Amino acid sequence: MFTLKCQNILYLNNFLAMNTVINCVKTSKNLLILPRIGFNSKLFSFSSSNHYDIIIAGGGMVGTTLACTLGQNINLSNSRILLLEGADEKPILLPDKYSNRVVSLNPGTAKLLSDIGAWKHVAESRYAPVKKLQVWDGISDTMITFNNEKEDEIVSYIVENDVLLRAVNKTVKDVKNVNVVYNSKIKCYDLPEYETNNVTVTLDNGNKYTCDLLLGCDGANSQVRRAMQVHYLTWNYNQMGVVATLKLEEGTENCIAWQRFIPKGPIALLPLTKSLSSLVWSTTPEQAKSLLQMADEQFVEQLNDSLYKNFTHNSVIDQVTQGVSNFLKFFNCPSDLMRQLPPKICGVEEKSRAAFPLGFGHATNYIGKGVALVGDAAHRVHPLAGQGVNLGFGDIISLNTILGKSAYSGSHLADICYLKEYETERQKHNVPTMLAVDGLHRLYATDFTPLVLLRSVGLQLTHAIGPLKVNMHIPKSAQV
Amino acid sequence: MYFKTKRIQGSVIYRKTREFLRFQNNKQIMKGNMAKILRKFSTTTVDPGEIKRFSQFNEQWWDKFGPMRPLHSMNKLRVPMIREGLANTGSLTSDNRQNLKPLAGLSLLDVGCGGGILSEPLARLGGCITGLDANESIIDHAQKHSMKQGLNISYSAGCIEDFAKNNKEKFDAIVASEIIEHVTQKEEFLKACLECLKPNGSIFITTINKTTPANFVAIFLAEDVVQLVPKGTHEFEKFIEPHKLQRILEDCKDNLYTDG
Numbered sequence: 105m106f107t108l109k110c111q112n113i114l115y116l117n118n119f120l121a122m123n124t125v126i127n128c129v130k131t132s133k134n135l136l137i138l139p140r141i142g143f144n145s146k147l148f149s150f151s152s153s154n155h156y157d158i159i160i161a162g163g164g165m166v167g168t169t170l171a172c173t174l175g176q177n178i179n180l181s182n183s184r185i186l187l188l189e190g191a192d193e194k195p196i197l198l199p200d201k202y203s204n205r206v207v208s209l210n211p212g213t214a215k216l217l218s219d220i221g222a223w224k225h226v227a228e229s230r231y232a233p234v235k236k237l238q239v240w241d242g243i244s245d246t247m248i249t250f251n252n253e254k255e256d257e258i259v260s261y262i263v264e265n266d267v268l269l270r271a272v273n274k275t276v277k278d279v280k281n282v283n284v285v286y287n288s289k290i291k292c293y294d295l296p297e298y299e300t301n302n303v304t305v306t307l308d309n310g311n312k313y314t315c316d317l318l319l320g321c322d323g324a325n326s327q328v329r330r331a332m333q334v335h336y337l338t339w340n341y342n343q344m345g346v347v348a349t350l351k352l353e354e355g356t357e358n359c360i361a362w363q364r365f366i367p368k369g370p371i372a373l374l375p376l377t378k379s380l381s382s383l384v385w386s387t388t389p390e391q392a393k394s395l396l397q398m399a400d401e402q403f404v405e406q407l408n409d410s411l412y413k414n415f416t417h418n419s420v421i422d423q424v425t426q427g428v429s430n431f432l433k434f435f436n437c438p439s440d441l442m443r444q445l446p447p448k449i450c451g452v453e454e455k456s457r458a459a460f461p462l463g464f465g466h467a468t469n470y471i472g473k474g475v476a477l478v479g480d481a482a483h484r485v486h487p488l489a490g491q492g493v494n495l496g497f498g499d500i501i502s503l504n505t506i507l508g509k510s511a512y513s514g515s516h517l518a519d520i521c522y523l524k525e526y527e528t529e530r531q532k533h534n535v536p537t538m539l540a541v542d543g544l545h546r547l548y549a550t551d552f553t554p555l556v557l558l559r560s561v562g563l564q565l566t567h568a569i570g571p572l573k574v575n576m577h578i579p580k581s582a583q584v
Numbered sequence: 585m586y587f588k589t590k591r592i593q594g595s596v597i598y599r600k601t602r603e604f605l606r607f608q609n610n611k612q613i614m615k616g617n618m619a620k621i622l623r624k625f626s627t628t629t630v631d632p633g634e635i636k637r638f639s640q641f642n643e644q645w646w647d648k649f650g651p652m653r654p655l656h657s658m659n660k661l662r663v664p665m666i667r668e669g670l671a672n673t674g675s676l677t678s679d680n681r682q683n684l685k686p687l688a689g690l691s692l693l694d695v696g697c698g699g700g701i702l703s704e705p706l707a708r709l710g711g712c713i714t715g716l717d718a719n720e721s722i723i724d725h726a727q728k729h730s731m732k733q734g735l736n737i738s739y740s741a742g743c744i745e746d747f748a749k750n751n752k753e754k755f756d757a758i759v760a761s762e763i764i765e766h767v768t769q770k771e772e773f774l775k776a777c778l779e780c781l782k783p784n785g786s787i788f789i790t791t792i793n794k795t796t797p798a799n800f801v802a803i804f805l806a807e808d809v810v811q812l813v814p815k816g817t818h819e820f821e822k823f824i825e826p827h828k829l830q831r832i833l834e835d836c837k838d839n840l841y842t843d844g
Contacts, residue, residue: 182684299648300733511684513663514705516733520648521656 156186156283157517159305159315161293161328163189163284165207165265166479166496167321168272172220173500175279179508183517186313187276187284188305194270198229204347204456205265206374206382208234208361208490213497214261217271221278225271232262232375235359238444242366242415243551244425244560248567260361260490262374262382293318293331299473300516317517318475319503321496324465326481332472338465338484341545343369344392345487346385346459349376350407351451362446363488365548366410370488373411373446381447383407384487392459400452408449418553425560432568462486464542470499470530471523478503482530485538486545495534502529629773630718630743634766637816638698642725645699651814654806655701655762658790662761663705666788673786675756685710690756693780695744696763700726700737706759707735714755715739716747748776755780758787764829765791765822774829775836787833794823 158174160167171187174180209217217223237259240247250259276282289308295318296303302314320328329336350373352358358381362373369386376382385407387395395403465484470477479496503526510522547559644650667686670676676686688710694703697715699722707713707730715737717723723741730737740747758777767773777787792802799820806812 179684509660513659513667514708515659515663516704516708521660 154311154313155184155302156313156315157183158185158317158319159303159313160185160187160319160321161290161305162320162322162326162481163187163191163273163286164321164323164479165268165272165493166500167319168269168276169217169220169222169497170319170321170478170500170503171282171284172222172272172275172279173216173504174507175276175282176220177504177508177511179511181281183281183511185282186315187282188288188290188307188313189284189286190289191286193286194266194273196270196274198267198270201453202349202376202380202382202456203264203266204349204382204453204458206262206376207265207268207493208374209261209263209268209497210494211258211260212501213494214258216497216501217268220272220275222268222271222275225274226263226267229267229271230264230377231267232377233258233359234260234262234361234375237361237363238446239363239365239563241548241556241560241563242364242410242413243418243556244421245414246425246560246563246567248563262361262376264376290327293328293475295331295472296474299518299520301474303474316474317507320475320477320481321479322481324463324480324484326477328475329467329477329481332469332475332477334472334477335468336465337468338463341386341462341464341486342389343386343462343486344389344459345462346383346387346392346395346457348383348385348403348458349453349456350381350383350404350449351453352379352381353448353450356447358447360444360446362411364411364446366415367549367551370548371407371410372488372490380453381449385410386462386486386488389461396457396459400454403452403457404449407452411446411449415551418556420553421557421560424557425564428561428564432564435568464538466535466538470527471520473520474518476503476523476526483534483538485541488545488548489541491537491541495537498533499526499530502526629745629767629769629776631766631768635719638719639721641699641814642721645701645722645725646729651812651817652699652701654812655698658762659702659705662702662790663709665790666706666757666759667709669788670757670786673784675786687711691754692757692759693751693755693777695758695760695777696766697726697739698722700730700739702759702761703737703739704730704733704735707737713737716744717741718743744773744776744780748779751780753780753782756782756785758785761788761790763791764789764824765818768822770824770829771832771835774832778833778836789829791829792818792823794820794825794828798823 157180160171160174163171167187167189171185174183175185214223217226235258236249236251238247238249251257276284288311291306291308294304294306300316302316303318305313305315305318307313318328320326320332322328356378358375358378361375364371368388368391371386372384374382374384385392385395395406398406463484464486465480467477467482470482478499480492482499483492483495485492485495506522506526506529507517510517510519515522547555550556641651645652647653648656667676670687670690675690676683686709687706689712690710691712691714692706694700694706694713694715697703697717698719700715703713703715703726715723715726717726717739718741720741723739726737727739730739758781760773760777764770764773781787792798803818803820807815807817
């Protein structure tokens with residue numbers, strides 16, 4: 105320790121060696137100047153190639169899109185981003201055969217994708233626009249349709265998971281500050297005790313990476329979420345989603361998404377091409393098992409049956425819905441008698457049938473010290489409204505804005521004040537949506553007459569009264 | 585600028601009670617006069633009671649949900665305000681959102697920096713920051729914290745009058761954020777601050793307005809009801825109204841542009 109009486113010692117202390125411990129005390133006045141003491145671990149880790157500003161765990165649709173979005177964010181352009189994907193890189197060429205896993209992207213998501221430059225790759229490949237949605241009740245035959253005011257406007261886009269994944273993978277290659285490591289199996293995540301300390305990610309092959317902010321996009325079974333030890337609220341619907349690629353009988357325009365609620369669960373037909381549609385059939389695990397095992401012809405027969413068959417009609421329900429229908433006709437409201445029938449299914453693509461379990465999941469916290477959850481890692485919903493992946497893309501938009509804001513005001517990337525803003529904003533949107541979807545599932549999972557009556561009349565009235573439908577429709581498609 | 589702070593989303597409490605003043609001085613500093621003034625006021629602007637009060641928070645400065653929480657959340661307003669304020673005066677060479685280090689090349693003095701809650705983000709934006717606080721133990725803490733962050737900030741402990749003697753016209757901008765309400769002799773404090781300022785420099789002051797709603801929200805609600813901050817953090821008598829602050833600044837400088 106030594107004493108300096110120099111006036112400008114302030115300027116000196118930048119030059120003092122980092123490793124020496126020196127205290128300069130200006131004794132004449134109570135001006136105490138402490139130079140930079142000790143060596144700076146952070147500066148060292150910056151220079152190492154294994155340190156990144158942001159690590160994104162999981163290179164699925166949401167993770168890769170997040171990498172593209174953050175990588176292209178002007179405010180984050182000096183951040184280094186690492187994307188860790190457990191699987192091998194997918195071949196660029198897409199098989200001719202349509203995949204059985206598809207997502208329904210709302211216009212908000214499509215806008216995000218076109219903003220980051222991924223939509224053009226989707227458009228080059230293949231997707232199907234949906235101009236109208238028809239939902240009807242298997243028990244009462246009441247129905248509702250959703251379409252935009254202008255006939256030609258798109259309600260949603262049906263895109264195969266593979267097509268979307270390839271598109272964002274292609275995009276991420278052009279983003280300079282994003283590094284992708286495929287085939288990276290994660291051994292463990294070490295989250296810091298203090299928010300501005302580094303997160304350490306250890307891979308199975310022994311490689312270690314550190315980062316300021318870890319973003320968990322690793323799906324419903326998120327390993328990041330387990331490392332965060334957040335409370336995760338979850339239940340199973342005791343339902344399986346059976347998916348398949350279906351061949352349609354007559355060549356229609358095929359731009360309507362159909363969904364019929366039958367007592368065992370909803371059946372949805374989503375257009376792929378003029379002659380192909382994708383099926384998502386939610387049903388009991390037992391029926392799902394038999395649906396997967398039966399022969400193709402038998403499967404098609406069962407499916408057509410479920411789409412067209414009249415389920416146990418109850419005379420009370422019939423009379424009431426008829427009454428409401430007449431009442432609505434009297435007021436010149438759009439009646440539900442204009443119900444269109446879905447195209448007849450004539451076959452199923454070979455080996456396209458598969459099933460996956462359906463459940464609900466909600467992480468009570470999306471964020472932690474140095475970490476945030478995005479997409480299915482944070483929330484999981486029933487596919488009946490096609491909302492799951494769109495909620496994840498909404499998370500991306502919000503997180504991107506908030507991290508940009510945080511960098512604009514010079515904050516640390518993992519600044520908990522900003523991460524909290526992300527959590528609040530997304531939970532405010534996601535939780536009501538998830539509860540609404542869960543509520544719809546419960547409402548339609550029953551054949552208890554008063555409830556059927558209630559939902560049928562509710563559906564008729566909503567269909568008839570435009571403004572109600574607009575309000576319902578907007579959160580369904582326009583918002584993210 | 586007040587409207588600007590208003591527009592940015594922030595907690596209602598602060599939006600209502602904080603007044604923001606920016607002072608731009610286009611002029612020559614009265615060097616001789618200043619020395620006289622300082623000699624005249626040998627008393628320090630630092631209140632020993634405040635030093636003692638804030639020393640107890642040493643470990644909690646960086647606890648974002650602790651007693652300093654309001655200061656942390658105010659960064660969402662303060663940093664863009666300073667960044668955009670400097671851009672408006674033309675001090676920044678290029679300020680658009682693409683500029684990641686907009687404050688590069690500018691020297692800023694953060695008076696009453698405490699644990700460095702505001703100094704650190706300003707340093708991340710490229711500014712050459714000097715943090716000054718009268719409390720030595722806090723400065724020690726701030727220094728250690730910024731080093732862990734890999735930030736190059738010069739911290740010094742002392743009062744602004746002493747600091748000003750050796751740092752005349754050294755800084756492009758002075759930031760005195762949430763400090764003036766802890767200062768006993770505001771005029772001397774501001775004079776000393778202005779002394780450190782280069783000609784055409786800017787001073788940013790944020791504080792709590794001296795109004796009944798401010799008293800109700802910042803003292804009664806924040807300290808007694810919600811206990812967001814410890815009791816005794818603020819004293820109503822020490823608050824200052826924006827027009828009085830403006831008046832003091834105008835008295836110090838004859839060529840002044842304020843934007844409140």
